[in-house]
Amino acid sequence: MTLVNVRTDGVPLADGYRAIIGDGPMRALESLARSLRGHRIAMVNSTATGGGVAEILHRLVRLLNELGVPTTWEVMPGDARFYGITKTMHNALHGGPGVLTREDRDYYLEMNRRAAETLALDADLVLVHDPQPAALAGWRRRPGQRWVWRCHIDLSRANPDVLDFVVTGLAHYDAAVFSHVTFVPPLPTPGYLAPPSIDPLSEKNREMEEQEADALLEPLGLPRDTPLVTQVSRFDRLKDPLGVIEAFVLARRQEKAHLVLAGGGAEDDPEGETVLAEIRERAGTRKDISILALPPDAHGLINALQRRSAVVLQKSLREGFALTVSEALWKRRAVVASAVGGIPLQVIHERTGMLVRSIEGCAFQITRLLRDPPLRRKLGGEGREHVRDNFLHPREARDYLALFAHLVGRAA
């Protein structure tokens, strides 16, 4: 089965989003959808469950259908060897080690050729997500169709050989879309930017009463009378968890607070386990630091934790886009984050949060915010509006529809 059936029960998504972003922006989205009447869209990726892309597609496909643009979602089938090759590609495109042999490349292309024969890709507009199905266009593109490649990966430090292999196949596309300008490599087709987005209706971001948050957090035994400083991130050195502890220890000399480092990925990631051990060692026996290894489905708990926090950190050394920042801003939290990757798009210094470049800078801003609740409220309020305007799913849907309208010449 390659066609994904998206859930359509409950309140229409369009109604839920309308209540959040307002009638005006939803009507603009509906106008764009109307301009594409008569066109069908097909989304293609390599998995229906797990991961951010599948999460977004479940919502996006449903929303586009509600807006009157018939949209289907096809999942490219694969086998263990194919997924092994695409995992190597993924790591190499992220800047990690990885070599694709001649046989790997041939097998990847062959799997794409076979999928091109079986997937229902006769739509007028085909949006292919990430590298796994990127070669489909070469085998399947028909006259009159428009094909767009959506890359969710940070390609800024990609292995040149693997990047060249992927990019060569993009000549069959009308456009490619990236999350951040630094991720765009030299391309044989026009490259556009569309930042990723969060879902304000999801378990991780929905509104939550204080009592419900308290009930979820109670088993963790966090202090009630001390402000929380929190970083929610994978246990990964690039998220600089040891730097977070150092900054917190400096801030703690000035103000009372409790640090929470919450993350996942330690169980199935050998490096994650090593990093988690390093964090535990650095935290030692301090009573004012809690380290939480969360399961991948702890969305409600993360929601509650972010809402309870006085300050949310994202002190990464390198980042893709860091949607955890938008998640915290959406909950009106004061954010202190590094000026790397897509973070400066979300955190406008002194307006929607504080950008820092050092451990001392981070400690300074944590202390400043702990001492100044009105400033926290001001930043949090501005941050929420900034996310409402720029980083919610309807905006991402709008960007895709606008690009399609542009490609098919349907703009007014």
Place this chain on the structure above:
Amino acid sequence: MEPSAAFELKAVVHLIRPWGAPARRLDELRDGIASGPVEVLFNHTVQYQLRHPGADELPPDDLSAWIAGVLQDRETAERLSYAVQTRSASASSVRAGLLEVLDALPPHRQASRDAPDEGAFLFLSATSVVVSTGIAVRDGHELAEALAGTDSSVWFYHLVQEPWFLEGRTPLLDWLATVGEHRLAERLRDAAGAGLPIERARARLLRYWRRSRIARHVADATASPEDVRREAGRHVIARFVRRVTRSDPSS
């Protein structure tokens, strides 16, 4: 009103694309400003307003924000902000204003501060996708009410973007003049040019518009028969009571 006098409102979405080489110093920024297409200037000195429609205060344009935040050259940033604020009527004017500021800097100053690689200024170009909203207004009243409820990009497109690309000509305000709404046209021009975030500018215009309608409502009401006026009064009181009881937390 003649049906042909209706004005169709449009929304806009901008497709953003990278352009040119990154700038790490002021002289490189200057070269990008001098040679960039108008869509690049538009994105960095005009379109940023649409990214912050609901802000309390409009952040600085992209160029000034980079010079202040990354190069830490506040004086040049202030001068560029001023150039954007005062010369933003059109692409040619804003480009000339920006180049005047940057060319006036001594050469050593243009190259004295380097941004780190990850802090380079990345030029972006905005391609406009204009979309019909399906709303056609026939007079000032319909326009004011429509502007209150539509996406902020409708305001931006008609009152900021079109005049910028058309060297000051504003088709919406031209149309308002043809239907005799000169004062509303003037107010709209003022509100759009006040340097406020879109939502605040829009709220200011609506306050003016609704206040200006009070006199007309009163004049219309005095011409109505007594029972009609009494009924209208009852409606106003009922609405007021409903609002008060809804906002009372104890109810």
